[in-house]
Amino acid sequence: xxxxxxxxxxxxxxxxxxxxxxxxxxxxxxxxxxxxxxxxxxxxxxxxxxxxxxxxxxxxxxxxxxxxxxxxxxxxxxxxxxxxxxxxxxxxxxxxxxxxxxxxxxxxxxxxxxxxxxxxxxxxxxxxxxxxxxxxxxxxxxxxxxxxxxxxxxxxxxxxxxxxxxxxxxxxxxxxxxxxxxxxxxxxxxxxxxxxxxx
Amino acid sequence: xxxxxxxxxxxxxxxxxxxxxxxxxxxxxxxxxxxxxxxxxxxxxxxxxxxxxxxxxxxxxxxxxxxxxxxxxxxxxxxxxxxxxxxxxxxxxxxxxxxxxxxxxxxxxxxxxxxxxxxxxxxxxxxxxxxxxxxxxxxxxxxxxxxxx
Numbered sequence: 001x002x003x004x005x006x007x008x009x010x011x012x013x014x015x016x017x018x019x020x021x022x023x024x025x026x027x028x029x030x031x032x033x034x035x036x037x038x039x040x041x042x043x044x045x046x047x048x049x050x051x052x053x054x055x056x057x058x059x060x061x062x063x064x065x066x067x068x069x070x071x072x073x074x075x076x077x078x079x080x081x082x083x084x085x086x087x088x089x090x091x092x093x094x095x096x097x098x099x100x101x102x103x104x105x106x107x108x109x110x111x112x113x114x115x116x117x118x119x120x121x122x123x124x125x126x127x128x129x130x131x132x133x134x135x136x137x138x139x140x141x142x143x144x145x146x147x148x149x150x151x152x153x154x155x156x157x158x159x160x161x162x163x164x165x166x167x168x169x170x171x172x173x174x175x176x177x178x179x180x181x182x183x184x185x186x187x188x189x190x191x192x193x194x195x196x197x198x199x
Numbered sequence: 200x201x202x203x204x205x206x207x208x209x210x211x212x213x214x215x216x217x218x219x220x221x222x223x224x225x226x227x228x229x230x231x232x233x234x235x236x237x238x239x240x241x242x243x244x245x246x247x248x249x250x251x252x253x254x255x256x257x258x259x260x261x262x263x264x265x266x267x268x269x270x271x272x273x274x275x276x277x278x279x280x281x282x283x284x285x286x287x288x289x290x291x292x293x294x295x296x297x298x299x300x301x302x303x304x305x306x307x308x309x310x311x312x313x314x315x316x317x318x319x320x321x322x323x324x325x326x327x328x329x330x331x332x333x334x335x336x337x338x339x340x341x342x343x344x345x346x347x348x
Contacts, residue, residue: 029276033269040265049256065262070272137255140248159246160253162214184202191241194248 029073040069043086046161047093053160054152055097056145064100068093087163087170094153094171101149143193151186158183203238205229213246289341297337304329 031039047068051061071092079085144152153172157163158179163171165179174182203209212218212229233239308325311317 029272033266036269037265040268044262044265044268045257045260046253048260048262049253052256052260053252062261066268066271069268070275073272074276133251133255136248137252140252155245155249156253159210159213160249162210162250180202187242187245188200190245194245 030075030077031073036073039085043089044069047089050090050153050156050161051093051097053141053144053156054094054149055100056141060100064093064096067096071096083167084170087167090157090171091173098149139194143190146193147186147189150182151189154179154183154186155190159187200237200241203236203242205232205236205239206242209233209239209242210246213243213250218243218247293337293341296340297333300336301329301333304332 029036044065048061048065051064051068052058055061055064068089072089075088075092077088079088144155147155150172154168157168157171158165165176165183168174168179168183169176208229218230233243304325308329311325312319
């Protein structure tokens with residue numbers, strides 16, 4: 001990466017603290033840097049995990065993570081509370097993943113089959129069940145990839161993250177009442193894929 | 200298989216933490232139910248698998264530092280603002296180029312008429328020719344300018 005000098009930062013109009021210069025009203029962000037750091041530290045990993053699982057591609061998840069936070073910062077939305085803000089962030093991530101899928105439907109760097117497979121890298125070595133855990137995660141990964149994108153999102157948000165039906169509806173842009181049957185169907189499909197072997 | 204009315208309780212118990220721990224704290228009835236109910240049993244199995252996957256994925260996530268993300272965002276916002284500000288200039292350049300082409304065509308027409316020995320076309324044909332040049336040149340200039348940007 002190219003070195004960035006102080007003068008080059010000055011040319012870009014950034015202040016000493018790295019805050020954007022608000023000279024024409026176009027560079028205002030949703031929050032200041034300190035608030036952003038706190039919010040990012042709380043949400044970045046779950047957002048990355050969500051992106052990696054619904055796209056099935058770690059590299060794409062890396063790219064979409066940066067884009068998600070950029071769009072979030074540039075938005076002019078107002079939030080009732082922290083949960084609302086978080087749901088909005090996941091909604092941006094969902095839309096970006098959807099757009100990326102339309103542009104390039106082929107998976108390039110699968111989440112769990114590549115050399116950087118975190119199912120194996122990060123299984124607890126102390127656990128007697130480490131290998132079993134890795135195998136279970138690999139099966140789950142393969143089964144998830146055979147689901148429809150919306151089914152993946154529904155299952156992840158509901159069961160992996162523990163989001164409520166209202167939160168899921170907000171994130172996916174669906175009606176709250178439709179979440180229960182959709183989730184049930186997605187669950188049945190995942191279960192059938194796991195029992196039948198997702199290979 | 201039909202959905203079970205006790206599913207929300209199961210979801211809550213698994214979401215609270217470890218299912219075994221949750222049941223040890225007084226949800227034995229729920230655990231017994233999940234053992235006998237196909238829907239709830241399936242739900243517990245899937246939830247545990249997904250939550251385990253979530254925990255490992257979060258640990259494995261190699262996300263950039265907050266400061267880096269913020270810095271990239273400010274630079275990109277600045278670049279986009281500069282691009283937005285330059286858009287009217289690009290447009291003006293296109294219009295100017297088209298005008299120059301039109302004036303050049305008009306001069307060429309006048310110069311042509313200065314030589315009566317040459318075949319003299321209809322003035323309306325000349326005007327149409329001049330307009331045609333403008334219409335062709337302007338978009339070309341815009342395309343080249345934007346491609347350069």
